[in-house]
Amino acid sequence: MNSRLINWFKFSSPASFYPLAGRMIPWFKWIAVILIAIGLYMSFFVAPADYKQGEGYRIIFIHVPASWMSMFIYVVMAVWSGTGLVFNTRLSSMMAQALAPTGALFAFLSLWTGAFWGKPMWGAWWVWDARLTSELILLFLYIGFMALQGAIDDPRRADRAGAILALVGVVNVPIIYYSVKWWNTLHQGASVKVGGGGSSMAATMLITMLIMALGFWAYSIATTLSRARCIILERERNSTWVRELVENRRG
Amino acid sequence: MKGRHKRLVFLIAGLAALGGITALVLNALQGNLSYFFSPTEVAEGKAPADHLFRLGGLVEKGSLKRGEGLTVTFTVTDNLKKITVSYTGILPDLFKEGQGVIAQGKLGAGGVFMAQEVLAKHDENYMPPEVADALQKGHQEGVKAMQQGPESK
Amino acid sequence: MDKVIEFLNMGGYALYVWGSFGMTALLMLAEPLLLRARHREILRRVARIARMNNEERT
Numbered sequence: 001m002n003s004r005l006i007n008w009f010k011f012s013s014p015a016s017f018y019p020l021a022g023r024m025i026p027w028f029k030w031i032a033v034i035l036i037a038i039g040l041y042m043s044f045f046v047a048p049a050d051y052k053q054g055e056g057y058r059i060i061f062i063h064v065p066a067s068w069m070s071m072f073i074y075v076v077m078a079v080w081s082g083t084g085l086v087f088n089t090r091l092s093s094m095m096a097q098a099l100a101p102t103g104a105l106f107a108f109l110s111l112w113t114g115a116f117w118g119k120p121m122w123g124a125w126w127v128w129d130a131r132l133t134s135e136l137i138l139l140f141l142y143i144g145f146m147a148l149q150g151a152i153d154d155p156r157r158a159d160r161a162g163a164i165l166a167l168v169g170v171v172n173v174p175i176i177y178y179s180v181k182w183w184n185t186l187h188q189g190a191s192v193k194v195g196g197g198g199s200s201m202a203a204t205m206l207i208t209m210l211i212m213a214l215g216f217w218a219y220s221i222a223t224t225l226s227r228a229r230c231i232i233l234e235r236e237r238n239s240t241w242v243r244e245l246v247e248n249r250r251g
Numbered sequence: 252m253k254g255r256h257k258r259l260v261f262l263i264a265g266l267a268a269l270g271g272i273t274a275l276v277l278n279a280l281q282g283n284l285s286y287f288f289s290p291t292e293v294a295e296g297k298a299p300a301d302h303l304f305r306l307g308g309l310v311e312k313g314s315l316k317r318g319e320g321l322t323v324t325f326t327v328t329d330n331l332k333k334i335t336v337s338y339t340g341i342l343p344d345l346f347k348e349g350q351g352v353i354a355q356g357k358l359g360a361g362g363v364f365m366a367q368e369v370l371a372k373h374d375e376n377y378m379p380p381e382v383a384d385a386l387q388k389g390h391q392e393g394v395k396a397m398q399q400g401p402e403s404k
Numbered sequence: 405m406d407k408v409i410e411f412l413n414m415g416g417y418a419l420y421v422w423g424s425f426g427m428t429a430l431l432m433l434a435e436p437l438l439l440r441a442r443h444r445e446i447l448r449r450v451a452r453i454a455r456m457n458n459e460e461r462t
Contacts, residue, residue: 029436044411048379048380049379049380049415050377050378050379051378051379051380051382051383051384052345052373052383053345053373053377054415054416054417055414055415055416055417055421056414056415056416056417056420056421057377058414058421059420059421059424059425060377062424062425062428063424066428101435102435105431105432105435108431109427109428109431112424112427113424113427113428116419116420116421116423116424117420117424119420120344120417120420121343121344121345121371121373122343122345122370122371122372122373123342123343123344123345123346123368123369123370123371124368124370127286127370128286129286130284130285130286133275136275137272137275137276140268140271140272140275141268141272143264143268144268144272147264147268150264151264182284183284183285183286184285184286184287184288184289184307185285185286186286186287186307186353186370186372188372188373188374188375189374189375190375191375191376191377200374200375200376200377201376201377201378202377202378202379202382205377205378219432222436223435223436223439226436226439226440226443227439227442229443230439230442230443230446233443233446233447233450234446237446237449237450237453242450243450243454246447246450246451246454247451247454249447249451
């Protein structure tokens with residue numbers, strides 16, 4: 001058997017993943033801190049004011065990265081959920097469980113910063129246009145996923161139920177993305193087009209936004225891995241390796 | 252007892268979330284998924300006759316007139332058809348002639364749209380003022396060149 | 405000092421800009437802190453149970 005193949009499957013057990021995640025977290029934590037620090041500095045001191053929105057547009061440096069993360073994390077969560085459902089692997093479902101709260105956090109931030117941006121610029125805190133409504137649905141899906149898992153006692157059944165919800169809801173993500181193209185919306189079109197259509201932002205503004213997005217991405221990895229470790233300990237608390245781990249800490 | 256209580260709360264929260272999603276989906280599918288009608292669509296009779304709807308387009312340059320008090324009238328155009336809008340209230344900061352607008356209200360007498368709410372719609376372009384000025388100047392020179400072109404030949 | 409006030413004012417958009425960045429900072433600082441507490445709590449609980457099991461046996 002190929003030795004690389006064996007190593008890969010080795011990490012699909014919670015017991016081996018736990019220390020691996022523990023080693024990865026500090027790296028992503030510090031990458032996040034540095035990128036977000038640079039991004040924040042650029043958001044306020046390097047990116048120029050906008051010709052129409054003045055200083056108010058700077059909210060974009062949180063709003064767009066948070067929105068991107070909320071969608072990206074949901075897709076990753078659905079993939080891990082589906083993998084756990086199909087291959088019956090515990091760790092995949094644990095990863096999905098670990099991703100949900102962070103995804104929900106970014107969905108909430110997308111809506112919150114969007115409201116605080118919409119009030120001065122559009123004149124309204126909230127409108128029921130396609131993009132806003134579908135992002136709100138995304139937040140409900142995250143909350144539904146977490147609530148569903150909390151309501152079901154048996155962890156494996158909870159995993160399976162959550163997976164079905166996550167997979168059904170994934171259709172919402174392209175709706176969020178294409179809503180501004182398919183329908184007349186109040187929300188403006190994409191400032192950065194996937195597929196290389198270019199962007200409609202000044203270069204400095206775009207770079208700042210991308211740095212913040214990368215910082216949020218690194219943050220998400222660090223938090224998700226942290227939460228995954230907690231979930232692993234909680235779900236595997238009766239196993240030998242967990243007991244040994246705790247004893248080694250005290251000893 | 253405590254475990255069951257917690258589970259019940261979680262279940263209710265989950266059902267509430269699912270219910271919320273369903274309600275939103277049904278609501279969205281019933282109404283128009285588009286947030287507004289263009290002047291052309293209104294002219295074609297696609298907008299509801301005596302129901303609140305939203306009209307979206309550009310504010311025609313030079314069309315903003317102030318009436319008495321906070322009442323204003325302006326024209327919304329999609330460069331094909333125009334509709335006059337009357338609104339009493341404070342206009343949003345970004346409301347400007349030549350910029351996008353979405354008004355919610357009803358078609359009134361004489362085809363005038365009586366707006367109850369006016370929102371400014373902006374595009375996805377972000378740039379510093381210097382770049383905007385340069386673009387504007389370049390646009391004006393290009394227009395001038397086009398107008399003088401055939402004569403200078 | 406004027407410059408600081410001007411910066412905080414964000415061209416009149418202070419409420420909206422700081423309301424956004426503030427909520428973001430709050431949540432993105434709270435989340436890792438809560439996770440750290442959760443991690444400590446689970447380790448403590450497992451240790452306590454292991455100790456009780458050991459005492460039971462002796």
